[in-house]
Amino acid sequence: xxxxxxxxxxxxxxxxxxxxxxLALVDELNRELEQQTxxxxxxxxxxxxxGMGV
Numbered sequence: 711x712x713x714x715x716x717x718x719x720x721x722x723x724x725x726x727x728x729x730x731x732x733l734a735l736v737d738e739l740n741r742e743l744e745q746q747t748x749x750x751x752x753x754x755x756x757x758x759x760x761g762m763g764v
Contacts, residue, residue: 714738723736
């Protein structure tokens, strides 16, 4: 099994202590997982935009 970007993000999230950096990592993880989901569904599902404005 190859390492994927989301696995690296999960590792970074587990180690991060700074709340702002943690939030940024979680946002990045969400984007990565959304992208993977879209690829698995055939790539025709639109990406969802968060209304959080972060």
